[in-house]
Amino acid sequence: MSLVLDPAAQDLLFREAHTARTFTDEPVTEEQIRAIYDLVKFGPTAFNQTPLRVVLVRSAEARERLVEHMSDSNKDKTSTAPLVAILAADNEFHEELPHLLPTFPAAKDVLFAERPVRERDAGMNAALQAAYFIVGVRAAGLAAGPMSGFDHAGVQKEFLDGDHTPLMIVNIGKPGEDAWRPRAPRLAFDDVVTTV
Amino acid sequence: MSLVLDPAAQDLLFREAHTARTFTDEPVTEEQIRAIYDLVKFGPTAFNQTPLRVVLVRSAEARERLVEHMSDSNKDKTSTAPLVAILAADNEFHEELPHLLPTFPAAKDVLFAERPVRERDAGMNAALQAAYFIVGVRAAGLAAGPMSGFDHAGVQKEFLDGDHTPLMIVNIGKPGEDAWRPRAPRLAFDDVVTTV
Numbered sequence: 001m002s003l004v005l006d007p008a009a010q011d012l013l014f015r016e017a018h019t020a021r022t023f024t025d026e027p028v029t030e031e032q033i034r035a036i037y038d039l040v041k042f043g044p045t046a047f048n049q050t051p052l053r054v055v056l057v058r059s060a061e062a063r064e065r066l067v068e069h070m071s072d073s074n075k076d077k078t079s080t081a082p083l084v085a086i087l088a089a090d091n092e093f094h095e096e097l098p099h100l101l102p103t104f105p106a107a108k109d110v111l112f113a114e115r116p117v118r119e120r121d122a123g124m125n126a127a128l129q130a131a132y133f134i135v136g137v138r139a140a141g142l143a144a145g146p147m148s149g150f151d152h153a154g155v156q157k158e159f160l161d162g163d164h165t166p167l168m169i170v171n172i173g174k175p176g177e178d179a180w181r182p183r184a185p186r187l188a189f190d191d192v193v194t195t196v
Numbered sequence: 197m198s199l200v201l202d203p204a205a206q207d208l209l210f211r212e213a214h215t216a217r218t219f220t221d222e223p224v225t226e227e228q229i230r231a232i233y234d235l236v237k238f239g240p241t242a243f244n245q246t247p248l249r250v251v252l253v254r255s256a257e258a259r260e261r262l263v264e265h266m267s268d269s270n271k272d273k274t275s276t277a278p279l280v281a282i283l284a285a286d287n288e289f290h291e292e293l294p295h296l297l298p299t300f301p302a303a304k305d306v307l308f309a310e311r312p313v314r315e316r317d318a319g320m321n322a323a324l325q326a327a328y329f330i331v332g333v334r335a336a337g338l339a340a341g342p343m344s345g346f347d348h349a350g351v352q353k354e355f356l357d358g359d360h361t362p363l364m365i366v367n368i369g370k371p372g373e374d375a376w377r378p379r380a381p382r383l384a385f386d387d388v389v390t391t392v
Contacts (some may be wrong), residue, residue: 002231004337009205013331034385035198041382042210044330046344046364048380055387062392098330100381121344124323124363129325134240135209141200148242148317158392167320168242177276183246185296186210193250196258196355 001183013138018180020143021077023173028083028142034135043132045125047107048100051093052129055086055159065158070166070169071149081145086155087133088164089126092117124166137172143179147173207335214376216339217273219369224279224338232332239328241321242301244296247289248325251282251355260372261354266365267345277341279368282351285322285359287315319361326363333368339375341367 003010011017033056041050057066064082065121070078071115078084094112098105130146137144147169199206207213228354229252237246252263259280266274274280290308294301308314333340343365351362 002225002228003235003335005208005335006202006205008285010235010335012201014235015240019240021324029198032267037207037385037389038218039210041200041388042213042379043327044215044342048304050383050388052388056389056391058391074359096383100383102380103377104210107272124319124344127320127323128266128327131239131324131333135328139199139201139206142387144240146240146242146321157228181299183238184298187310189233192224192237192246192248192363193229193233193252195252195254196221 012141013135017138018143018144018183019174020171020175020179021181022175022176023081023143023171024176026072026082028172028176032140033083036133036140039139040129040136041127042131045128046121047097047104047111049093049097049121049125050100050129051090051122052126052133053088053090053164054133055088057086057159062174064158066169068157069151069154069158070147074147074149076138077145077171078147078169082159082173083171085170086159087126087167087170088128088152088160089122089167090164091115092116092121092163119165123167134170137170142172143175147171152176208337211330214339214371216341216367216369216375217377218372218375219277219339220372222278222370224368228338229279231328232329232336234326235335236325236332239325242322242358243293243300243307245289245293245317245321246296246325247286247318248285248322249263249284249360251284253280253282253355258355262351262365262372265347265354266343267322270343270345273341273367274343274365278369279367281365281366281368282338282355283322283326283366284356285318285363286360287311287318288359289318292315308309315361318359319363322363323344330366333366339366339371343367
């Protein structure tokens, strides 16, 4: 056993977890989302940027607006999931750095004065946090259904602003009937990892 | 308790885990890295792209070449960590899609014929996998020290090729003395999450 993580936890987070396409009606509570955030907020980002921002789509009216922007193959899932979250990168994350990075409060101006640098770093580090968030959803005993198939400019205009770039949209809930396809293949270790 | 993940696993992966700056001499074995990969390979990516590629820097000669490209503040850590991994995005990941995405083998040509689209998707999805990898390192009872401070063009030229973009470099090992700083602050839930 090379892993010290409990095998049940391995199954919950990775081995038995799948991207869900159907969900039961059981609601996802505010308490669950807060517990997920309070766990995954500790995941590392460069210079503690933590640029991920989340919009929870809870009202029927907002859900309807969102579904309009989804790819056809994602409309049904997004209509019926108990909760849908828009994950976005805050390109103005540097404003928080004097608070978030007490060991180097000048990072805001020294490293991140330029918007293109911020956009690159925000995208990369919010993606790390999106992955932690997916792991957190699974840690709550829920299934995640992350999707990149939507009109990104439309979702940005409808739910965000010019400083926030949408990364992905995640359906969240208990898996329903026929919730996933058989596991797709993964690359072999030797196709991914080389040693020098 | 809103999370079903065992509290010890929560601690191991997030609450008690820190980015390490020092390490013991204990080696990180090939078996450990294989176990980490065999766990985190199941983490989801868009269209099962799985574009992450990993270069393990094991020889003294390669380590020396790598340290040359690290930022000054990262040179010592990278010199002394038991193992260092270069995480990169494969911008030609689409070549594997006919195998990786049996439900939509034409995705290779229909969605990913253009290099700029591939580069954007490879960066985003390899970042998700980099986060799963960090979680996996922790699942093996090891500490990760992810770093973005290095000469990216230099590392690409020295260890990769024009089709592989370096994302981050990760020091891996058992934490050593004074391995981390006190936890930096995190944003409050209400500063990150909004509901519509």
